[in-house]
Amino acid sequence: MKNEWPLWEVFIRGQHGLSHRHVGSLHAPDAEMAIKNARDVYTRRNEGVSIWVVEANHIAASSPSDKGPLYEPSESKVYRHPTFFDIPDEVGAM
């Protein structure tokens, strides 16, 4: 059996009520150690108030070759942006 510790992806919530954000990865034998290691590696200077760790092989990701089929459909839909609409000045802020 391979004896390398699995890879974990680390997500940290900063101080300001933001979402957890991917900050990097590390190796650890289990989730508990992954959180402890993440504390030591990624929050040495008060970078966060909460840590998520996910074993890297549990993450499903889109493939770069799917870029076209996945994102092209939204490129033609400019009306999804609020700036698409003309609001007369006299209406004020909307």
Added chain:
Amino acid sequence: MYAQMVKSEASTDDPEKLAAFQARIDAGEKIEPKDWMPAGYRKTLIRQIGQHAHSEIVGQLPEGNWITRAPTLERKAILLAKVQDEAGHGLYLYCAAETLGVSRDELTEMLLDGRMKYSSIFNYPTLNWADMGAVGWLVDGAAILNQVPLQRTSFGPYSRAMIRVCKEESFHARQGFDVIRKMANGTPAQKKMAQDALNRLWFPALMMFGPSDADSVHSTQSMAWKIKMNTNDELRQKFVDQTVPQIEFLGLDLPDAGIKWNEERGHYDYSDPDWDEFFDVIQGNGPCNTDRLAARNKAWQDGQWVRDGLLAHARKTAARKVAAE
């Protein structure tokens, strides 16, 4: 630098794909791990990021040497935090290298058996407390000059690791300058120690940037790929220009009689380090090469039972959890 003389791999890929790849880099796009990349780009990066990571890890040894002998509790706490940062920098970089398809253990094994290198600077000894100042001030100062432009490198994970590293690195340079400043302004004996540390570490620090551009055979491809951002001599000159006024501020003597302001060039002239010595250290014959590798090998072997034990515990716990469900 922390990665010196990284051999650049030629690419034998499809010319059309290569051109499209180069166009992405020229347009300032970041290359991400799952994107297509030339085999040479991948190989060169693994070598460079790996060497950079190894340098961070081996770089803990000369400073770790002085943690228990720091002159005050405050200095000890600061040095401990700095050395801990270096471990973190090594980890960020190993993780960046791993996205290219090499495993952490493979990288470690290549360091331990000498197949991969680390920066020549860490093969010099740290003889006394003044060296802690000189290392932070000069070695980390030199590293910053290399790492700041690498924040813009083309490979996404490397660039992001560099951004994190640079945030922490100025703490390192400043704490070193603070140590050396204290000594330069101390008793005559302390000032002498500061001068001695500067004299000993000056040329090894200049060597960190790698051989002169005339002898730097791997630069062109790496610069086109934006995994090397400046030439060795450009960065070395920048280092000299920024450090000479600091030496003067400290009231220390210049460590090289060849340092003179050159009005015409708008830069300081300086003497070349002894390049024979540099190549000799790279070949494994520096004052501490054997010690450094022995220390890393011992740490790896001594830690084997901990790594195995924690993994066995994790597997047992996972199996029990499955059984209970």
